[in-house]
Amino acid sequence: MLKLIQTDSSKEWSLEEILVACEWNDQAVAVGAGLGLSNAGLVEINETVETNIKLSTQGANALEGGLLESRLWSWISSTNNADMASLQQSFERHEAGPGVGLLKRIGVQLRDGKFVSDNDAQVETIISQRSNFLSSLPDLVENLDAEMIDHFKGRKGFIESQESTTRSWKVTNLGLSIDSKSLIEKEMISEITPELLQSDNWRDAEFRPFDVTLESATPRTGRSHPMQALIERIRNIFLEMGFSELVEDYVQTAGWNMDALFIPQDHPAREMQDTFYLDNPSNMELPEDVMQLWSDIHKHGGETGSVGWGGDFSKETSQKGLLRTHTTVNTIQYLADNPTEPCRMFTVDRVFRKEAIDRTHLPEFHQIEGIIMEEGANLQMLVTTLKTFYQKMGYPEVRVRPAYFPYTEPSLEIEVKWRGKWLELGGAGIFRPEVTEPLGISSPVLAWGMGLERLAMLVLGLDDIRQLYISDLEWLRNQPII
Numbered sequence: 001m002l003k004l005i006q007t008d009s010s011k012e013w014s015l016e017e018i019l020v021a022c023e024w025n026d027q028a029v030a031v032g033a034g035l036g037l038s039n040a041g042l043v044e045i046n047e048t049v050e051t052n053i054k055l056s057t058q059g060a061n062a063l064e065g066g067l068l069e070s071r072l073w074s075w076i077s078s079t080n081n082a083d084m085a086s087l088q089q090s091f092e093r094h095e096a097g098p099g100v101g102l103l104k105r106i107g108v109q110l111r112d113g114k115f116v117s118d119n120d121a122q123v124e125t126i127i128s129q130r131s132n133f134l135s136s137l138p139d140l141v142e143n144l145d146a147e148m149i150d151h152f153k154g155r156k157g158f159i160e161s162q163e164s165t166t167r168s169w170k171v172t173n174l175g176l177s178i179d180s181k182s183l184i185e186k187e188m189i190s191e192i193t194p195e196l197l198q199s200d201n202w203r204d205a206e207f208r209p210f211d212v213t214l215e216s217a218t219p220r221t222g223r224s225h226p227m228q229a230l231i232e233r234i235r236n237i238f239l240e241m242g243f244s245e246l247v248e249d250y251v252q253t254a255g256w257n258m259d260a261l262f263i264p265q266d267h268p269a270r271e272m273q274d275t276f277y278l279d280n281p282s283n284m285e286l287p288e289d290v291m292q293l294w295s296d297i298h299k300h301g302g303e304t305g306s307v308g309w310g311g312d313f314s315k316e317t318s319q320k321g322l323l324r325t326h327t328t329v330n331t332i333q334y335l336a337d338n339p340t341e342p343c344r345m346f347t348v349d350r351v352f353r354k355e356a357i358d359r360t361h362l363p364e365f366h367q368i369e370g371i372i373m374e375e376g377a378n379l380q381m382l383v384t385t386l387k388t389f390y391q392k393m394g395y396p397e398v399r400v401r402p403a404y405f406p407y408t409e410p411s412l413e414i415e416v417k418w419r420g421k422w423l424e425l426g427g428a429g430i431f432r433p434e435v436t437e438p439l440g441i442s443s444p445v446l447a448w449g450m451g452l453e454r455l456a457m458l459v460l461g462l463d464d465i466r467q468l469y470i471s472d473l474e475w476l477r478n479q480p481i482i
């Protein structure tokens with residue numbers, strides 16, 4: 001490299017030029033060599049650091065759908081009664097709260113219960129400056145508006161800044177004074193390989209010292225998606241705890257998804273607005289005797305001693321096709337097929353509910369489901385199993401609270417402590433006799449169903465569930481290995 005640089009004493013050599021001329025393909029080699037020469041006073045390094053600002057997810061969303069303050073302001077300007085209550089009706093909760101703060105800071109206040117500003121023109125200028133800044137971002141590199149950068153850096157996920165360093169190298173007088181004929185090329189070993197050790201070449205070789213402070217390229221290799229990696233880890237934990245995995249279809253009947261679980265046929269969660277019923281297959285035939293059992297249980301409790309729900313039972317409703325709303329549909333079918341053999345089963349799989357998409361909801365998500373059936377199984381065992389699972393996941397603080405599901409008694413809610421707050425992650429309980437007795441099950445069955453995406457949010461530190469599925473390459477690359 002010195003020989004090369006000596007050929008022109010006034011020239012500043014760029015990285016690209018050095019890589020081409022020296023036939024190197026690793027920039028770390030050039031940077032390392034340059035640094036060695038500079039330490040010896042033979043070359044001079046010129047470094048310029050440039051900050052590039054890039055739009056992140058929230059910024060890109062705002063660019064597409066409008067900045068929150070801009071949407072709020074147009075709403076205020078076009079609404080007669082722009083007060084707090086109607087704002088909360090027109091905007092989602094996660095927007096209404098921060099929105100009021102944003103407005104305040106640009107001069108829009110609540111006065112006598114209504115949103116007003118002292119200077120509309122000024123509010124509009126600020127808003128359009130911000131929107132213009134965001135829309136100029138993809139190619140704006142120079143002359144960045146420091147005030148705008150500061151502003152958007154304070155808003156999570158709007159922009160990202162990246163520093164890139166450009167270096168050039170120039171020979172010094174000392175470097176020039178060295179006779180280029182006296183320079184010899186000597187190979188230095190920077191990496192020890194099995195081949196090197198076998199070949200004996202290392203005996204006379206010189207080793208290059210490591211400098212861990214040098215910049216280096218981050219290797220980018222293929223890897224599992226964080227969700228896939230998390231599912232794999234959960235699988236391993238349950239397998240380790242002696243469970244077997246159950247993988248089943250998500251096209252199911254209302255009968256197995258709900259009737260078998262003693263969910264009353266007029267339960268609100270069964271409505272079209274909560275459940276995806278299928279056009280094809282719109283019906284799936286079920287054995288008459290199974291439906292008769294459910295019918296008896298629902299109408300008057302069958303042989304269980306329960307009084308049931310009363311009212312009518314429709315076998316037509318039972319045979320409706322749907323996308324499973326919980327994985328409990330599969331565990332109950334497993335139990336129906338294997339009513340007497342003690343078992344420990346788990347499932348990590350997809351379920352579907354008609355949810356509006358927002359920060360914490362998706363219409364398609366995953367549940368971590370499990371059952372333990374054996375003589376003597378009890379509530380303590382259920383709680384301990386769940387605590388052990390979360391402990392193994394790295395969440396030692398777990399608590400349960402009373403809850404209600406039509407198919408378990410007692411029923412629990414499982415909560416995990418995260419950053420000082422208790423977060424609800426799922427439900428659990430012991431199946432009721434109305435569920436187990438018609439299937440011929442006599443041992444107690446402990447059951448649970450927990451949200452996978454909620455857990456993923458904790459593990460990956462997300463505050464928006466959608467981040468898991470938008471295939472943001474930059475984000476994916478920077479995720480920790482689970």
Ligand code: PHE
Pocket residue numbers: 325326327328405408426427428429447448449450
């Ligand atoms: N199926 C319940 C849900 O989807 C969770 C659950 C499973 C509760 C098993 C109790 C027993 O939320």
